[in-house]
Each structure stands twice: as C-alpha cells, then as structure tokens.
Amino acid sequence: MNYQWYPGHMTKAKRQMMEDIKLIDLVIELVDARVPYASRNPEINDLARNKARIILLNKVDLADESKTVKWQKYFEEEGFTVVKVNSKSGAGLKLIQGAIQESCKAKIERDKRRGIKNRPVRAMVVGIPNVGKSTFINSYAGKAATKTGNKPGVTKGKQWIRLNRSLELLDTPGILWPKFEDQKVGLHLAMIGSIKDDILNTEELALEVLMFFQSEYPGNLKKRYGIEESKKWVDMLSQIARVRQCLKKGEELDYVKAADIVLDDFRNGNLGRLTLEEP
C-alpha cells in the first residue's frame, strides 16, 4: 500500500498519538529490520517520555541476519528491550512476554510497593505506515484474545485487547510519520515499497537496487537473473530486460517492465535477505 503524507495527516496522527499515549505504560515500537534507521521517527522518544519501551525488529525474515544482530545490540545499548520478530509467520513472538516483564520491571515493582496487585500492563503498538503494525497485532493478539469494552477515560471506540492477566493492548496502533526531510530516508522507504515514490521513478529506483546489490551482496544478481554483474548498472538492467524478455513492440527493450521485476524481487526477498542500513 502506498501512503501520501502531508502536514494535515501528520498533525492528526501526532495528536492522536499524544492522546493515546497517556493511557499506557508501555510503547511497543515496530521497526523494519531492513531499514531500522529510515523506519523510525525519533520524535517518539519525546512523545513516549517516561514510558517503558520495547523495540520490535520486524520483518527479520527479509533482513540480513548479521546486520540485524548489530542493530539489536545498538538499540539495546540505547536502553531499549529488543525482540526480533517475523509478524507474518509468528516467529519470535514467544519472546515478547519476557521482554514486557523486563521492560516494565520498574512499574511492576512500583505497583507492588503501593500494594497494587495484578494490575495489567497497558501497551500500545506504534510505527510508521507499512512496518507491520496490523499484522503484528493480529498474530500476537490473535483469536485467543478477548476484546474488552470501552473503559472510562478512553476515547470512544477505543478497545483494549486483553492478552492475559498481565497485559492489555490498545487495539488501534499509533501511526508515526516518516522523517522525510532526510533524502536517504525517502529513498530507502521507496526502495522497500513503503511509500509512494516521488523522488525517483521506477527505473531509477531499480538502478539503486542494482547498485546496492552489486556492491554489498555480490553474486545475488547473477544467481537470480544469470547476468554478468558490473558497475554499469544500466547495462545490468538491459541484461535483465533481455533474459526476462521485457520487450516493447518492435523488439525495443522495456526498461520499466524490467525495473518492476527487480523491485518486486527485491521487496519480496527473492534477491536474498538484505539490510540497507548499518547502525
């Protein structure tokens, strides 16, 4: 899905976030493991001041494992509790309960001191569009969870999903906005297909992908398309157009079609697991 962001959209999302965040103890922030930098908005640090925090590195099935380990370490050093997950398959979700206990230790202790017993942790999921928030909520909360009704002080229509005795999750995720001022962020989000691309056209994006693979993951393009890899990226695109028979009328090569193939393969993980950013 493509998203267009404009200031109106942004302030509405932000206002909603500021309201919802008052209701919770714990922020579960989803980050795309392929672009952990581009898929975060650091303003969340300000919005979530004084809240327990967890970072879920999502879509780890598509990301480069060794780089995911580096990112996990990086975020842990920043003080976050981190869990690597694949929300689509459910892999890694089992570790979340432990992470919640760990990140909410202070709150649980405080409750204990005050004689409050068994007050569930209230959590909300946040992240930029397309990072996998709905997929995560569905697979984590799943069918087993019961929805509890509206509670006093909660925006009308807001529901809590009761996962177990110690956890309640707000059923609507908080939407963070991407930080578009940074050109690289826009490029990376466009490459993974998270935003509608206004910066580059399909062919230029595909060339960025080819450039990236040729230098960072040599061999993957050859393996997928049977082409010779070189620094002549346009030449690689025309090789792909030829082997995949992307032709216009009159045998002319159809670069747009070839570019679409490259982008689809890239986004679906057919070119191999990759991470675009290093901590």
Ligand code: GDP
């Ligand atoms: P939201 O906008 O943040 O709610 O994102 P969605 O839940 O709609 O997910 C966006 C896309 O990412 C969907 O096509 C999901 O199937 C896909 N997705 C979500 N989580 C994962 C994951 O862990 N691995 C993979 N491969 N795809 C995922």
